[in-house]
Amino acid sequence: MTVTDVNVDELVASFPDKVKKNRKRHIVKKNESAGSCPQIEANTRTVPGIITQRGCCYAGCKGVVVGPIKDMISITHGPIGCAYYSWGTRRNKARADDRTPPEQIYSTMCFSTDMQESDIVFGGEKKLAKMIDEVVEIFHPRAINVCSTCPIGLIGDDLGAVAKAAEEKHGIPVIPYNCEGYKGVSQSAGHHIANNQIMEHIIGTGTEELDGKYIVNLLGEYNIGGDGWVIEQLLEEIGYKVNSILTGDSAYVNIRNLHKVHLNLVQCHRSINYIAEMMETKYGTPWLKINFIGIEATIESLRDIAQCFGDEELIARTELVIERELAAVTPELERYRKICRGKTAFSFVGGSRSHHYQYLLRDLGMEVVVAGYEFAHRDDYEGREVIPTIKSDADTKNIPELHLEPDPEMYREPNLHLNMSKEKYDELVASGRLGYYKGMYPDMIDGGIMIDDANHYETEELIEIFKPDLIFTGIKDKYVSHKMGVPSKQMHSYDYSGPYTCFRGAVTFARDIANALSTPAWKMITPPWEQSETKRT
Amino acid sequence: MLDCTPKEPVPSDAHTIGKINPVKTCQPVGAMYAALGIHGCLPHSHGSQGCCSYHRMALSRHFHEPAMASTSSFTEGASVFGGAANLKTAIKNVFAIYHPDIIAIHTTCLSETIGDDLPTIIKQAEIPEGRYVIHANTPSYHGSHITGFSNMCRGIVSYLAESDGNPKKERANIFPGFVNPGDMREVRRIVTEMGVPSIMYPDTTNVMDSPLLNKYEMYPGGGAKIEDIKDSGNSKMTLSLGAWSSDEAAATLQDKCNVPGVPLKIPIGVKATDDLVMAVKEGFGVEVPESLEIERGQVIDTLIDTHFQYEGKKVAVFGDPDIVIPLTEFLITMGMIPKYVITGTPGNKFEKIINQMLEEAGIEGSKVRAEGDLFELHQWIKEESVDLLIGNTHGKYIARAEDIPLVRVGFPIFDRAVQPLMPITGYRGCLRLIEMISNTLLERRDRDCKDEDYELIL
Incomplete structure (x- = not known):
C-alpha cells in the first residue's frame, strides 16, 4: 500500500458510533496540494475505556517538569503509588557542578507522605507539614516542591497554606503544585501548572549578575540520556553561556536567574512554551524554537541562534564547529545510512519528539509515515498561528492562566536583550524565527497520517496497514510491536542509550537504529520445521 | 551516590513520617497483575489515566511484555460528580472494541475517595451475554501492591468460583501469590509431578512471558480459564501460597464453596518447598516421586x-x-x-x-x-x-x-x-x-x- 491510499474512515470503522465520531477528528492525512493544515482535534478528553497512552496531570508536573530539578526535594503528597512510579523512571540525568555539590542532589530519592486511610478521612496537612520538617532537618535542601495527587484535591488539603507556613518556619522556598491527576486531560495540564509555579515562585528571584556575552537558557530539554549536556557543550564551544537547562540537570539556584539571559531557546515546545511566553511578557526575553535532534536540524538551529545575536565572529565560529562536527560524523553515519535508507517508521511520542525525530530519520534516509503526540495541543500540529482560535473547554478552564504584566524594574524590550535594533528584531520575528513554532504538519510526508492521542486499537490497525520497518514509541507499546514482528525503540528512554542530540548523538542514534533493524533474531522467528513445511506446500 | 543522605546515620526518631525510598507501591498495580492472570481478561483501572499508565509501565518494565489495561479516564467533572458515567461508557467501549471475555475492574485512591459504588455501577452496565465484569476495591491509601493483588484474587473468587454440591474432585487449587510467571510454572510443575491435577489462578504464565511468534495476541494463550476458575469451587483443597497475597482469597473460597485452604509459604527455599510437597502428599495421599527426591537431593548436595x-x-x-x-x-x-x-x-x-x-x-x-x-x-x-x-x-x-x-x-x-x-x-x-x-x-x-x-x- 502506498502512503496516499490510507482511508481514515476505514481506520475507525469498527468503533462504536460515538467513539468513531470523536476519533475521526483526531486524525488528519497530510495533503500537500491542499496547502494548510486541516484542523485536528487535540488536548480534549480521551473516551473512557479507550486504551490510551496518556498519563495524568501529576505525571506532567512532577514526573516531567519539576522532578528533574536536582537541588530541590520534591515531596509527593498522597498515597504511595504516584511518588513510587515517578521515582527514577524518566532518565533525567543530573550531576554535580560548580554551583551544586553532590550533597545537594536528590535525583535518586523518592519522597512520599504515604497517606493512609485516616489521613484521607481527617486530612493530611499535618502529616505533610511534619514530613517537610523532617526532610529539612535531615537533608537541608535549598528549596522544596510539594506535588499533590488525586485525593488531595478531593479532601481539600490546603497545599498552599502548608507550603507557606513551612516556608516561614524554615526560611527556604516551599512551592506547592496542585497537580491532581484528574486535572486537564493529560500530562499537558501538569506542564502548565508546573510552568506557572516556577514562573511565580522561582524565576526572577535571583539577583546575581551572570558572566558572558551571549547567555541563553535551554528550555524544554530534560537531559534524557544526557541529551542536554551534549547541546550545552556544543553551545559553549561556539561562545554561548548556558545559564540553565529547564529542567534536565537544572538547579534551583540557576532557575532563579532565568530572567538574566539574552535569549531563551525552546526545545520541547509543548511542555515549556508557557514559561517562554510569560518571560517574554514579563522580562521581554525573546525566545527561539530550536531542535537539536538531527544533523540538519542542529545546523539550522545553530545558525538561527547565531543570527539572533548577529555577531560576525559568532557566526564564523558556528560555521567552523559545524564543519568540524560534520567531518567527524559523516563517514560513520554513511555506514548506518546504508542499512536505514528507504525504511519507514511510526513515531508516537509525547509532546515534540514525534516532530523532532523526523529530521534525524530523514538524515538517515528514513521516512515517518505516521506520527502523533500523546498530549499535544493544536498548535503543536498546526503551528502557533492557530492559538487565538483554540476554544477553551471545561477541562482547560480548570488550569489557571497567569496574566502577567511587564515587570516595572526588570522588563527590557526584546531587541535590547539581543543588542539589536528594533527593525532588525522585527525582521527576525517576521521571518518566523523568533517566538514562533510551525508545528508538525509542514514536515509530514505527503499522504502521511498525523494522529492525536493514538490508542492501542488504531496503532495495531496502522501497523497492519503500513507495515512500518520501525516504531518509535513508549514502553507500553514497545513489546506489542515486537510481538507483531516490528522492531521498536522507546523514544522516552531511548532504550537506555543516548545521548541522541546534535552531531555525535545522531551517530549513536543511527547505530541503535541499525542494530534494531538488523539484529539477527528477527530472521529466526519462524522455526526451521515450519520453514520446510512452507517449502513443501 | 546518595551523597545527599547524611554521612553519619540519623537518629531513629529523625524520620518518623511518610516514606523515603519506599519498598512498596500502591494496591492497583497488584490488582492489575492478578487480573492479567485470567485468560481473555482486560484489567480496567477506575481512576485517572495516570494510574493506568503508571501501572502498565511498571509491569512492562519488569516483565518486558505488553501489559494491556483500560482506564475510566477521570477528569475533574467525573471527580466531582462521580465516575459512574465514565465506567459505564468504558465497559461498553471495551467490550465493543477490545472484545475481552472478562473485564476486571480495580479502583484507585481517586474513585475510592469519592466513594463510587462499584457493584451498583456494574449492575447498571451493559454487559454482553456470556461476558463477565468483576471488581476489587483497591484503595491506594491502604496496604500495598500486595494487598491489591490479594484483593483482586479475592474478587475473582467471590465473583466466579462456584460449588456444584457434588463430592470434591481430587484436584488442588493453587493460589501462587505475587510471583513471576517462571515461579508459577515451577509450582504447577511440582504439583503435576506428584500426579495431582490442579487449577492455578492467577496464572500469568504465557501472558507475562509470552513467546514472539510474529503475531500479536491481545489475549495471549496463557492465563486461568474462566471455566476452571468457576470449577475451582469443586476442588479438594487450595494451596494458598503467601499469607499476604493469597490467604484472603483462600478463606473466601473456603467460606463460599467449602474448599479448605492450606496456608503455605511461597515455596522459596528447601523448607518452604518441603512444606508444599508434604501438603500435597498428605492432602491427596500421593507418594513423592523420585524425580523430586533427586531435585531435593541435588540442592542439599550443592549446599554442602x-x-x-x-x-x-x-x-x-x-x-x-x-x-x-x-x-x-x-x-x-x-x-x-x-x-x-x-x-x-x-x-x-x-x-x-x-x-x-x-x-x-x-x-x-x-x-x-x-x-x-x-x-x-x-x-x-x-x-x-x-x-x-x-x-x-x-x-x-x-x-x-x-x-x-x-x-x-x-x-x-x-x-x-x-x-x-x-x-x-x-x-x-x-x-x-x-x-x-x-x-x-x-x-x-x-x-x-x-x-x-x-x-x-x-
Whole structure:
C-alpha cells in the first residue's frame, strides 16, 4: 500500500458510533496540494475505556517538569503509588557542578507522605507539614516542591497554606503544585501548572549578575540520556553561556536567574512554551524554537541562534564547529545510512519528539509515515498561528492562566536583550524565527497520517496497514510491536542509550537504529520445521 | 551516590513520617497483575489515566511484555460528580472494541475517595451475554501492591468460583501469590509431578512471558480459564501460597464453596518447598516421586559442597513479605546471617515471623521491620554494614553508595531481563538462588583481592 491510499474512515470503522465520531477528528492525512493544515482535534478528553497512552496531570508536573530539578526535594503528597512510579523512571540525568555539590542532589530519592486511610478521612496537612520538617532537618535542601495527587484535591488539603507556613518556619522556598491527576486531560495540564509555579515562585528571584556575552537558557530539554549536556557543550564551544537547562540537570539556584539571559531557546515546545511566553511578557526575553535532534536540524538551529545575536565572529565560529562536527560524523553515519535508507517508521511520542525525530530519520534516509503526540495541543500540529482560535473547554478552564504584566524594574524590550535594533528584531520575528513554532504538519510526508492521542486499537490497525520497518514509541507499546514482528525503540528512554542530540548523538542514534533493524533474531522467528513445511506446500 | 543522605546515620526518631525510598507501591498495580492472570481478561483501572499508565509501565518494565489495561479516564467533572458515567461508557467501549471475555475492574485512591459504588455501577452496565465484569476495591491509601493483588484474587473468587454440591474432585487449587510467571510454572510443575491435577489462578504464565511468534495476541494463550476458575469451587483443597497475597482469597473460597485452604509459604527455599510437597502428599495421599527426591537431593548436595562460599555472610533482605519470609528462611538454611530484613507492606506478623526464625536459628542483633523504607535500611547499613543486599532494583543505589553487591530478587526488577522466566521457587529455584548468591560473592572476591590472592580454583 502506498502512503496516499490510507482511508481514515476505514481506520475507525469498527468503533462504536460515538467513539468513531470523536476519533475521526483526531486524525488528519497530510495533503500537500491542499496547502494548510486541516484542523485536528487535540488536548480534549480521551473516551473512557479507550486504551490510551496518556498519563495524568501529576505525571506532567512532577514526573516531567519539576522532578528533574536536582537541588530541590520534591515531596509527593498522597498515597504511595504516584511518588513510587515517578521515582527514577524518566532518565533525567543530573550531576554535580560548580554551583551544586553532590550533597545537594536528590535525583535518586523518592519522597512520599504515604497517606493512609485516616489521613484521607481527617486530612493530611499535618502529616505533610511534619514530613517537610523532617526532610529539612535531615537533608537541608535549598528549596522544596510539594506535588499533590488525586485525593488531595478531593479532601481539600490546603497545599498552599502548608507550603507557606513551612516556608516561614524554615526560611527556604516551599512551592506547592496542585497537580491532581484528574486535572486537564493529560500530562499537558501538569506542564502548565508546573510552568506557572516556577514562573511565580522561582524565576526572577535571583539577583546575581551572570558572566558572558551571549547567555541563553535551554528550555524544554530534560537531559534524557544526557541529551542536554551534549547541546550545552556544543553551545559553549561556539561562545554561548548556558545559564540553565529547564529542567534536565537544572538547579534551583540557576532557575532563579532565568530572567538574566539574552535569549531563551525552546526545545520541547509543548511542555515549556508557557514559561517562554510569560518571560517574554514579563522580562521581554525573546525566545527561539530550536531542535537539536538531527544533523540538519542542529545546523539550522545553530545558525538561527547565531543570527539572533548577529555577531560576525559568532557566526564564523558556528560555521567552523559545524564543519568540524560534520567531518567527524559523516563517514560513520554513511555506514548506518546504508542499512536505514528507504525504511519507514511510526513515531508516537509525547509532546515534540514525534516532530523532532523526523529530521534525524530523514538524515538517515528514513521516512515517518505516521506520527502523533500523546498530549499535544493544536498548535503543536498546526503551528502557533492557530492559538487565538483554540476554544477553551471545561477541562482547560480548570488550569489557571497567569496574566502577567511587564515587570516595572526588570522588563527590557526584546531587541535590547539581543543588542539589536528594533527593525532588525522585527525582521527576525517576521521571518518566523523568533517566538514562533510551525508545528508538525509542514514536515509530514505527503499522504502521511498525523494522529492525536493514538490508542492501542488504531496503532495495531496502522501497523497492519503500513507495515512500518520501525516504531518509535513508549514502553507500553514497545513489546506489542515486537510481538507483531516490528522492531521498536522507546523514544522516552531511548532504550537506555543516548545521548541522541546534535552531531555525535545522531551517530549513536543511527547505530541503535541499525542494530534494531538488523539484529539477527528477527530472521529466526519462524522455526526451521515450519520453514520446510512452507517449502513443501 | 546518595551523597545527599547524611554521612553519619540519623537518629531513629529523625524520620518518623511518610516514606523515603519506599519498598512498596500502591494496591492497583497488584490488582492489575492478578487480573492479567485470567485468560481473555482486560484489567480496567477506575481512576485517572495516570494510574493506568503508571501501572502498565511498571509491569512492562519488569516483565518486558505488553501489559494491556483500560482506564475510566477521570477528569475533574467525573471527580466531582462521580465516575459512574465514565465506567459505564468504558465497559461498553471495551467490550465493543477490545472484545475481552472478562473485564476486571480495580479502583484507585481517586474513585475510592469519592466513594463510587462499584457493584451498583456494574449492575447498571451493559454487559454482553456470556461476558463477565468483576471488581476489587483497591484503595491506594491502604496496604500495598500486595494487598491489591490479594484483593483482586479475592474478587475473582467471590465473583466466579462456584460449588456444584457434588463430592470434591481430587484436584488442588493453587493460589501462587505475587510471583513471576517462571515461579508459577515451577509450582504447577511440582504439583503435576506428584500426579495431582490442579487449577492455578492467577496464572500469568504465557501472558507475562509470552513467546514472539510474529503475531500479536491481545489475549495471549496463557492465563486461568474462566471455566476452571468457576470449577475451582469443586476442588479438594487450595494451596494458598503467601499469607499476604493469597490467604484472603483462600478463606473466601473456603467460606463460599467449602474448599479448605492450606496456608503455605511461597515455596522459596528447601523448607518452604518441603512444606508444599508434604501438603500435597498428605492432602491427596500421593507418594513423592523420585524425580523430586533427586531435585531435593541435588540442592542439599550443592549446599554442602558450596556452603563455605557464603556461610556466615551478613545479608540485608528487602521486598514483599511473602517473598522475604521464605527467602530469609532459606538464607538461614544456607548458613547466612539475615542482618536486616525489611518489607514496605504493613502487617505486624511479618516482624513476628522473621524474629521467630532468627531466634530459632540463634541469630542475634538483627533488625526487622514491616512498613519500612530503603532510607531506614540505608541508615542501619551505615551503622553496621553487610556483605550482600538481596532485593529489588531500587536497592542498586545503596549497593553503589556503600559498595555492597546486590542480588536481584522480587518485584520490581527494572534493570535486568530474563528473570521473570526463571524460577526462584521449588528445589530448582533453590539452585538458582545459591548460584546467584555465591557467584555474586565470588565475583566480588575476584574483583577485590590482590593479584597474589587471585585464584584459579574456588
